Amino acid sequence: MKLSISKIFRLNTLDSEERIQRVSLIRIILLTCFFGIPYSIIYITAFGIWAGSLVVGTYITLSFLNLGYFYFTNQYNTFRTIQLVLILLLPLSTQVALGGFMSSSAVGITSLLAPVGALMFHRVRVARIMFYLYLICLITAGLIEYFLLSQQTLVSREIQIMFFVFIMLAASIIIYFLLEYVVSQKNQSQAIVLAQNKDLLIKQDEISASNEELQQQREEMQALLDVVQGQNEVIKRNNEDLTASITYASRIQGVLLPTEQKMLDLFQQQFFVLYHPRDIVSGDFYWCEQVEDKIILAVGDCTGHGVPGAFMSMLAIAGLNSVIFQEKITSPELILNALHRYIYQSLRQDNKMNVDGMDILLVSIEPEQISFAGAMNSLFYLQKGVISEIKGDKKPIGGEQYGKVREYTKHHIPKLDSPTILYLSTDGYRDQFGGPQGKKLMKSTFVELLAKHHTHPFDTQKIILDTTIQEWMKESNESQVDDILVVGLCV
Secondary structure (H helix, E strand, O other), X not given: OHHXXXXXXXXXXXXXXHHHHHHHHHHHHHHHHHHHHXXXXXHHHHHOOHHHHHHHHHHHHXXXXXXXXXXXXXXXXXXXXXXXXXXXXXXHHHHHHOOOOOOOOOHHHHHHHHHHHXXXXXXXXXXXXXXXXXXXHHHHHHHHHHHOOOOOOOOOHHHHHHHHHHHHHHHHHHHHHHHHHHHHHHHHHHXXXXXXXXHHHHHHHHHHHHHHHHHHHHHHHHHHHHHHHXXXXXXXXXXXXXXXXXXXXHHXXXXXXXXXXXXXXXXXXXXXXXXXXXXXXXXXXXXXXXXXXXXXEEEEEEOXXXXXXXXXXXXXXXXXXXXXXXXXXXXXXHHHHHHHHHHHHHOOOOOOOOOXXXXXXXXXXXXXXXXXXXEOOEEEEEEOOEEEEEEOEOOOEEOOOOOOOOOOOOEEEEOOOOOEEEEEEOOOOOOOEEOOOXXXXXXXXXXXXXXXXXXXXXXXXXXXXHHHHHHHHHHOOOOOOOOEEEEEEEO
């Protein structure tokens, strides 16, 4: 019956407690109607007593109407209250209609189902009120019987006993099976809860095992983290030591570069040097010395940058000193020829797969002319406001790909009455990425900058070039990709 009642009244979606209450109340209604029908029929057919039968029939009709109301509206609270009132009033009304306690075989006692039902299906406060109403109705029925009804019974003593047994039997059956159903449902709910608790305990054990595993993993991770942190400390100390060593090496490299005072002595205020190593030390270098009546200036870009480039730059400076001061070579193209041999031999490039070398441009400033030779690099100069380019040879210094002996070309720039401005640069400035599209600055833009600002004082030109390249990188958030070296001077 539980399944059919639950299905008919759409109670399967409710939780267990709510479903038990509603099914139990519907069962009471059906059982009281079931026992009320033969009770009513017997009184009509056997004794011709219509009053009691009419009350019972009214109860059955109202109960089924109430069930229909609940089916269509699902208003359980209203349905419950109406039915408990009907259960309270029906038996006592029947008792009065049948002539009293003896004539009705004490049918009024079944009104006790109302407060019992309220206790099961409602709050205790409501059940207590219903019990008080039951007591009031029971006393009222007794007073009505004593003062208003005839003392003559409508049925014989045997019939009274039979109906008394029938009434007690019906009430007992209703109460018992109702309680049995409630207890079975409670046990079923408890079994479900126990099963759920068992599952929860199993899951709890699984969670505990997982927690232990996680704890073990956490401890392993912590141990690993401690090892990594220790290694990081070692790496940090090594990095600090290495940085300190490289920083000290940069001081040594700086000592080998021309001092600002030497440049001032040679060119007065008519020069600038824009020098930005990408790392602490640089593969770009510049070299300047006066040899008799000549000023020889070189700007070089060695293979790589950072520490490897710095080693090559120091080798190149040593080579220039050797060629110019020991071998007494002062012509630019011959200096480059000899410098190539020096690098080639120093790095043993005749029997090793070694392509290290440099791009370099070298000018010799003489009283009557300026001579130039370049390896993979160009010289830019301005005379009378016109900028020109002299390209160097497409052969680097060093490397085994062109052999041991190389010949470089000498170029001449005649001196005019007006000043000549020279710009010597490595490729780091013009190859720097940046701008709105993250592209290279390019040689054409670099030349335009030189031509546009050549009339400014040299310290101003340096600031303009520096600011321009910094803003160029910032536009696309680029970092410096190579060493930057630009030397400008006026002769």
